[in-house]
Amino acid sequence: MTGLTVFLFVLAALLVLMACIKADRVRSWRESLNPSAPELPDAAFVVGRVILVAMAVTCVVVGFQGLAVQDDGKWSDDELTSAVEGATRALDGSFTYGGPLEGDAPADFDGEYARKVEQEVVEHGGGDAPQLGVDAASVRPVESDRAQYRITADGADTAFCMDVKRTHAGYIETVAPGLSGDAAAVKLPKYTFAVSSRTGDC
CATH class of the missing domain: 1.10.287 (Helix Hairpins)
Incomplete structure (x- = not known):
């Protein structure tokens, strides 16, 4: 061009x-x-x-x-900085529920959560930022409750390191659809995420 x-x-x-x-x-x-x-x-x-x-x-x-x-079509350093800060605020303190039969299953930090990080960064990029080109690559052996991501974007020279820690925060009781009585009570594990980020490689 x-x-x-x-x-x-x-x-x-x-x-x-x-x-x-x-x-x-x-x-x-x-x-x-x-x-x-x-x-x-x-x-x-x-x-x-x-x-x-x-x-x-x-x-x-x-x-x-x-x-x-x-x-x-390119990210600037300022756009990526603002987007990562916004994504960190959005993800920190977020929570999710597990399945009733999975117990304390490990998080899908290499797949689903990495895509979630990328989506949050793009969403917090602002109106002038591109809608593509963000990469959240896992940079350490993924544990069941912790991960680190190196966040980069096309056109930006700055990289960021995001730390994610998942905590099992107990259970929530819900009702299974189509059932009634004691058999309808289902306990779902609840997980919260503590997220922080900093400039530079992990």
Whole structure:
């Protein structure tokens, strides 16, 4: 995209230079190439200059639009910093419930939770930040109750380390659908997450 933008700016400059060439010089060049050609009126040069300038303006506008599109597709360090801080606040203190038969099962820190971290970062990126390009890679052997993620994004030079710790916070009693009486009572394990983040690698 950058190469195309540079080409458009260079082309715009050449078009402006062409529009600035004097009519007498063009007439002399034309006469040297084809002496029998009819002479061009001044109005033709005016129209030609307007067309050349309009083409130059179009090239500049398209070039700046290309730069804007390129910027929208990349994360800046400030955007990623703000997004990670927002995601950390959203995830810290969050909770989830396990299944009634799974007991104290390990969290899916390599799969489901990593995707959740990426989604939260994207959601907290703000209106100008891209909606893709965030990666939350596990950087330590995953335990049943703790994980660390190295968070990066396309275009940003800064990386972040996010610590996640899951705590078993007891059980919640609910009613199984379609049942009644004592058999309907089901206990689901409740887990809370303590999340923190810092700038730099883990």
